Structures are given as C-alpha cells and as structure tokens.
Amino acid sequence: MAEKLSTYDPAEDLGSEEALAVFMVEAFETNDAAYIAHALGVVARAKAMTQIATETGLSRERPSC
Numbered sequence: 001m002a003e004k005l006s007t008y009d010p011a012e013d014l015g016s017e018e019a020l021a022v023f024m025v026e027a028f029e030t031n032d033a034a035y036i037a038h039a040l041g042v043v044a045r046a047k048a049m050t051q052i053a054t055e056t057g058l059s060r061e062r063p064s065c
Helices: 017-029 033-056
Strands: none
C-alpha cells in the first residue's frame, strides 16, 4: 500500500525572525544561487503569512490533517 504524502511548505515553519535568519544563513552557506533564490521566496511567503495573521488576528498554525 502506497503512503499518502502531503505537501510541505517550509514557510509555515518559519514563525520568528530568528528562524528566518537561520534559514537564510544556511541557504547562503550552500553557495547555490538557485537555492538562495528559492530560500528568499520562502522567506517572502513566511513574512506575508505572518503579516496576514497579525492583521486578521488569526494564527499562522494550520489545522491538523
């Protein structure tokens, strides 16, 4: 029987400025321009998710599936 997989978005786990900073430091340590660009997109999504949560008073946490 095949395992059922779910989509993972790392932006959902970057809930603090410290987590964002560590994520980007590790991305730059790869010296991979494509990965660094991808990481910047993840950080942008994480920041937007935090801003929306703050403005609406909702939590960034997603419900368990």
